[in-house]
Amino acid sequence: MDLMEKITALAKRRGFIFPSSEVYGGYQGFWDYGPLGVELKNNIKREWWKSMVYMREDVVGFDAAIIMNPTVWEKSGHLKAFTDPLVECKKCHHRFKVDSVEDKCPECEGEFTEPKTFNLMTEVLLGTTEPKEKSYLRGEITQGVFVNFENVVNSSRVKIPFGIAQIGKAFRNEITPGNFTFRSREFEQMELEYFVRPVDVESKDMFEYWKEERMKWYTSLGMNKTKLRFRDHEPEKRAHYAKYATDIEYEAPFGWSEFEGIHHRGDYDLKNHNLSYKDQQTGEEFTPWVIETSGGVDRAMLFFLIDAYFEDGERIILKLNPKIAPYKVAVFPLLRNKEELIIKAKEVLKIIKKGIDGPVVWDDRGNIGKRYFAQDEIGTPWCVTVDFQSLDDATVTVRDRDTAKQQRVAVDKLSDYFSGKLK
Ligand code: GAP
Numbered sequence: 156m157d158l159m160e161k162i163t164a165l166a167k168r169r170g171f172i173f174p175s176s177e178v179y180g181g182y183q184g185f186w187d188y189g190p191l192g193v194e195l196k197n198n199i200k201r202e203w204w205k206s207m208v209y210m211r212e213d214v215v216g217f218d219a220a221i222i223m224n225p226t227v228w229e230k231s232g233h234l235k236a237f238t239d240p241l242v243e244c245k246k247c248h249h250r251f252k253v254d255s256v257e258d259k260c261p262e263c264e265g266e267f268t269e270p271k272t273f274n275l276m277t278e279v280l281l282g283t284t285e286p287k288e289k290s291y292l293r294g295e296i297t298q299g300v301f302v303n304f305e306n307v308v309n310s311s312r313v314k315i316p317f318g319i320a321q322i323g324k325a326f327r328n329e330i331t332p333g334n335f336t337f338r339s340r341e342f343e344q345m346e347l348e349y350f351v352r353p354v355d356v357e358s359k360d361m362f363e364y365w366k367e368e369r370m371k372w373y374t375s376l377g378m379n380k381t382k383l384r385f386r387d388h389e390p391e392k393r394a395h396y397a398k399y400a401t402d403i404e405y406e407a408p409f410g411w412s413e414f415e416g417i418h419h420r421g422d423y424d425l426k427n428h429n430l431s432y433k434d435q436q437t438g439e440e441f442t443p444w445v446i447e448t449s450g451g452v453d454r455a456m457l458f459f460l461i462d463a464y465f466e467d468g469e470r471i472i473l474k475l476n477p478k479i480a481p482y483k484v485a486v487f488p489l490l491r492n493k494e495e496l497i498i499k500a501k502e503v504l505k506i507i508k509k510g511i512d513g514p515v516v517w518d519d520r521g522n523i524g525k526r527y528f529a530q531d532e533i534g535t536p537w538c539v540t541v542d543f544q545s546l547d548d549a550t551v552t553v554r555d556r557d558t559a560k561q562q563r564v565a566v567d568k569l570s571d572y573f574s575g576k577l578k
Contacts, residue, residue, distance in 0.1 A: 158408040162460055163335050165471065169533050171195065171460070172336060184332030184340030186453070191533055194481035194514060196343075196456050199376075200322050202478055203345045203450070206372055207320045214318040214347065215311055219299020221324060225290050228276060230427045231298050233291075236395035238274050241330050242267040252330040277326040277340070292326035296344045297447065299323075301424040304350075308432060315432060315443055316361065318349035322452070334409050336453045343452035350432070350443040353422060358444045366401055366417050369448050373403070373415075373455075377476035378462050382406040386413070396423045403450075405458040414454035420445040463534060473534030474557055477577055480534045483513040484573060487526050489542040491519040500541035503551060503566055507539065510570025511577060531556055537573065 156164070166172040170189030174181035188196055208216050228234050240253040246265025253270050260267065276294050280287035293299065300307075300319045307319055322345045332338045349365065351358050366385060374380050388400040398421040402413035422442040425431065433440045463475045477483060484507050488500035500517075508515045516535070518526045523540060530538050540552040550563045553572070564572050 158461065158464070159335060162457075162464060165464075165473075165532065166192070166335075166460070184329055184338070186336050186339060191481040192456075195459070195475070195479060196452060198479040198481070198513075199455055199459065200343075200345060200452060202376060203372070204320070204322065207318075207345075207347055211318075213313075213316065214320050214349075215307065215313060217300055217303065217307065217319050217321045218323065219293075219296065219303065219321065221293055221326075222279065222281070222290050223293065223299060223302070225288075227298050227302055227428075228291050228294075231301075231424060232395050232427065233276055233294055233298075234274070237276055237294050238272040239330055240270040241273040242270050244268075250330055255331050273330060275327040275329065277328050294325060294327055295449070296321050296323045296325050296346055297348060297449070298424070300346075300348045301430070301445075302428055304425060304428075304430045304432075315434070316349065316351045316357075318347045320345075320347045322346075334407070334412075336457050337407070337409075337412060339453060342454075344449055345452055345455075346447060346449045349446045349448075351446060353441055353444045358419060358421075358446065361446045362399070362401075362417065362419050365446055365448050366403075369415055369417060369450070370403060376459070376479060377474070378405070378459065382462060384411065386411070394418065396420045398423075405462075407458065407461060412454075414458055415448065415450035418447040418449065420447055470528060470531060472531045472556060475534035475536075477536040480536050481514065482516045482530075482533065482535045483511055483577065484515045484537045484539055485518045485526070485530045485535045486515065486539045487518050487523060487541065489523065489540055495546055496541055496543070499545055503539060503541055503545075503569070506566060507569055507573060511573045513577070527554065527559075536576075539569070 169191055171192035173187045173189055175185035175187045176182045208214050241250050242253055243250045244260035244263065244265040244267060247260060247263040249260060249262050277292040279290050279292055281290050282288045300321055307313065323343065324341060325344050326341050329338050329340050332340055349361060351361050373383060382405055384404050386402045386404050393400050398419040400416055400418045403415040404411045404413050421444050424445060425442050431440055431442045459475065459479060463473045465472045465474055486500055486504040488496040490496055504515060504517055527538055536556050538554045545551050549566045551566060552561050553564045554561045
């Protein structure tokens with residue numbers, strides 16, 4: 156099996172990611188997140204929110220509606236320009252994104268039509284009277300922030316330069332969804348819109364600053380530096396709103412692939428929506444420029460999984476950073492049929508649960524070796540075993556996922572031990 160097949164199989168076997176509506180054969184471009192997947196995804200989003208909002212003085216949070224007045228999409232340029240070039244096979248009529256195929260159809264080797272533009276916005280019909288009102292699921296979460304720019308300025312104490320952060324679902328009618336969750340039709344974005352004075356040098360410096368900040372964030376959560384790179388967009392490849400743009404790419408098994416974009420959007424959006432900023436002290440009025448960092452939660456999660464995947468013989472280890480690992484600690488009674496061990500282990504479980512922020516799980520299936528094997532495969536950083544010695548001296552064995560080393564730790568020191576490691 157190649158690495159993508161292994162990751163897809165692991166994701167399904169262990170409850171990270173399932174094909175959406177699988178009982179009805181799935182649905183192309185849609186995925187469901189299982190008990191472990193939702194933890195990993197939430198942890199990524201929480202770490203992002205912490206670093207982008209809580210750790211800063213100049214950023215506030217936001218959460219816009221998914222469906223907005225369709226005029227938003229007309230003004231933002233999405234109805235005209237949010238397109239991909241598409242070709243259709245003249246023989247089997249399959250359609251493909253131009254840059255995803257060579258000159259012959261991969262299904263039947265037929266010839267392609269000339270490229271046509273295809274709009275990626277997902278239409279929805281609303282209301283009770285016919286004809287129903289056509290609206291759209293948002294193609295990027297961004298526009299909700301722009302159209303609320305003045306609401307945020309007038310209701311909070313933000314002053315230029317400042318940012319508005321948001322995490323939420325976006326939808327694109329992708330021509331060729333694929334590479335597992337990498338290209339989906341429903342996905343989540345985590346975005347910062349950072350508003351600056353319309354000055355070339357200042358905005359360029361901010362663009363460079365955010366590029367570095369975002370790259371640092373991925374490596375701070377353990378992503379392998381050598382698998383990451385920046386890639387500047389050539390002018391003809393830039394989105395319709397971008398003055399300049401850089402991607403952060405990961406070297407995936409299917410090639411270097413973008414999973415976050417840093418865009419200089421200039422005044423494109425605020426001007427289109429006819430919005431501006433007034434400096435309360437100087438009275439000066441202007442249209443700010445915007446530096447945007449736009450990451451995909453699903454793509455980040457996929458790359459965190461790929462990056463963390465290691466094999467040691469039969470053993471699979473997901474070396475996820477403890478901050479994003481779905482479970483932080485697993486607690487085992489050495490034997491499942493010894494009541495005194497069970498009682499003590501339940502006590503230990505409770506103590507650790509109270510002491511740390513994140514899920515602590517119970518595991519008493521099979522022998523200890525099998526339990527280590529299972530926890531390594533889902534990335535649990537530490538396993539705690541309660542054994543007969545624990546009954547005598549109130550210590551337990553803590554085993555580290557990455558080194559497989561074991562250490563005796565006093566039960567009353569466990570909370571400090573783990574919270575120290577998780578900091
Ligand atoms: N607001 C700017 C914006 O939406 P983008 O480069 O089109 O920019 C940003 O998208 C990020 O959203 C991408 O880097 C990617 O991580 C994620 N993304 C875009 N399309 C996606 C898709 N079809 N499936 C999964 N993630 C996607």
